Amino acid sequence: MKLSEFAGYGDKLEQLMRSVQAGRIVHALLLSGPKGSGKRTAARLFAQTLLCRGADKPCGVCPACKRFLAGTHPDVELLRPEKKSIGVGEIRALVDKLSMKTYEGGRRVVIIEQAETMTAAAQNALLKTLENPVGDAMFFLVTDAPGALLSTIESRCQAVRFRDLSVEECAGVLERRGVEPAKARRLAGMAQGSVGRALALDGDEDYARLREEVLASLEALSDPASVATAAAPLEADKNGDGPILEIMEAWARDLMAVQCGGTPYQSDALDRLRRSRVDGEALLKAVFTARRQRAANVAWNNVLENMYFRIAGGRA
Ligand SMILES: [Zn+2]
Numbered sequence: 286m287k288l289s290e291f292a293g294y295g296d297k298l299e300q301l302m303r304s305v306q307a308g309r310i311v312h313a314l315l316l317s318g319p320k321g322s323g324k325r326t327a328a329r330l331f332a333q334t335l336l337c338r339g340a341d342k343p344c345g346v347c348p349a350c351k352r353f354l355a356g357t358h359p360d361v362e363l364l365r366p367e368k369k370s371i372g373v374g375e376i377r378a379l380v381d382k383l384s385m386k387t388y389e390g391g392r393r394v395v396i397i398e399q400a401e402t403m404t405a406a407a408q409n410a411l412l413k414t415l416e417n418p419v420g421d422a423m424f425f426l427v428t429d430a431p432g433a434l435l436s437t438i439e440s441r442c443q444a445v446r447f448r449d450l451s452v453e454e455c456a457g458v459l460e461r462r463g464v465e466p467a468k469a470r471r472l473a474g475m476a477q478g479s480v481g482r483a484l485a486l487d488g489d490e491d492y493a494r495l496r497e498e499v500l501a502s503l504e505a506l507s508d509p510a511s512v513a514t515a516a517a518p519l520e521a522d523k524n525g526d527g528p529i530l531e532i533m534e535a536w537a538r539d540l541m542a543v544q545c546g547g548t549p550y551q552s553d554a555l556d557r558l559r560r561s562r563v564d565g566e567a568l569l570k571a572v573f574t575a576r577r578q579r580a581a582n583v584a585w586n587n588v589l590e591n592m593y594f595r596i597a598g599g600r601a
Pocket of ligand 1: 336337338343344
């Protein structure tokens with residue numbers, strides 16, 4: 286894949302690359318956005334394009350590309366938290382390397398994943414390097430929580446903000462990866478446009494079955510008298526509340542879209558969304574409350590019944 290083909294961001298990435306190659310830009314990119322929105326893939330693609338020695342970059346076949354793809358390129362530094370954080374020692378060791386010549390004579394590339402896990406000391410050490418660059422390194426900071434970075438770091442970086450893709454864009458990416466079109470749309474809908482999530486769901490038949498079970502349960506919910514019957518199959522479900530609430534949240538967002546005249550992600554289920562007796566906003570609020578209660582260790586069957594009772598117009 287070329288940078289220009291990157292779904293949703295091709296033009297932006299191309300333009301940044303032209304600036305980098307012309308030496309016109311700060312030497313650090315901050316790629317932020319929700320999980321699975323493509324920021325990590327974009328950082329890697331950008332880095333590979335920068336290091337490629339072929340004509341049509343990234344060519345994928347030159348020695349530099351091959352080493353990059355194999356994770357053995359000597360001029361690439363990849364940092365990510367080993368446990369919970371990236372410490373100041375790791376940043377100092379990195380900075381020491383920056384003053385050395387690169388093996389291949391080109392630029393050095395530094396990719397910091399989950400950059401928000403850098404400790405304050407680590408961020409300050411990195412900041413000094415971003416302010417007074419050593420060598421010709423290009424930095425890629427990747428994060429889904431940019432607010433956790435020092436504002437001084439943010440201001441030293443060129444920001445690229447990723448969002449989840451539309452269902453068409455996401456399905457297009459999946460199709461290019463060989464997923465059959467109807468399935469690509471269904472997965473893109475379930476994953477709410479997150480390519481990473483959709484790929485994880487591909488082939489997960491249990492998740493598809495669970496989604497069907499959750500939707501059937503919501504459809505069985507009408508008035509307060511229906512709560513116990515509707516909730517029973519999910520109370521007993523061995524998958525637990527995490528995936529069930531995730532499916533409900535996606536469904537709630539799509540119900541809200543349809544109920545406001547918008548376009549839902551799960552367009553394969555448009556008729557079911559339209560027929561729903563459940564109010565999207567009420568369901569979404571109930572999902573958030575349920576997560577809080579679960580975090581406080583309230584039993585799942587109580588959480589679920591409370592949730593359904595509230596949605597069905599009871600007073601629990
Ligand atoms: Zn190449």
